[in-house]
Amino acid sequence: MPIYEYQVTRTTPSEETEDTNQTAQNSAPNSTEEEIGCDYCRDGFEVFQNFADDVLTVCPKCGVAVHRVFSEFSTGNHYEKKLSPKTLGEHGFTQYKKAGDGYYEKTCGDGPRLIHKDGSAKK
Numbered sequence: 001m002p003i004y005e006y007q008v009t010r011t012t013p014s015e016e017t018e019d020t021n022q023t024a025q026n027s028a029p030n031s032t033e034e035e036i037g038c039d040y041c042r043d044g045f046e047v048f049q050n051f052a053d054d055v056l057t058v059c060p061k062c063g064v065a066v067h068r069v070f071s072e073f074s075t076g077n078h079y080e081k082k083l084s085p086k087t088l089g090e091h092g093f094t095q096y097k098k099a100g101d102g103y104y105e106k107t108c109g110d111g112p113r114l115i116h117k118d119g120s121a122k123k
Helices: 018-026 078-082 085-090
Strands: 003-008 045-048 066-069 095-100 103-108 114-116
Touching (some): 085 103
Antiparallel strands (some): 003 045
16 A cells, blocks of 8 residues: 655635725734644645545644645665665664575674574574
């Protein structure tokens, strides 16, 4: 299932009606933009959805209008950095890579330097 990103829909002056534009001209300018949405959707959110699922039009938590955002395609390469020997070792994991027929060599972490498929280990 793909992950889709959504953001709160904010109207722009071109989308507003003439009445709204006249009201905005008559009111005092607001120096800070009013926050729209809840903590879940205000800064955007991600949803796992099937291709056949309908596009969300409102936040599932608060009901404010949202739209789907096109984002870059992910090939999964970001996991390579997270699974690097350096990163795994820093988080207390031990990683072994196959070094030959039935032999595994340690690339990071604590533990024996070599492991054989028969269960023997060499420090």
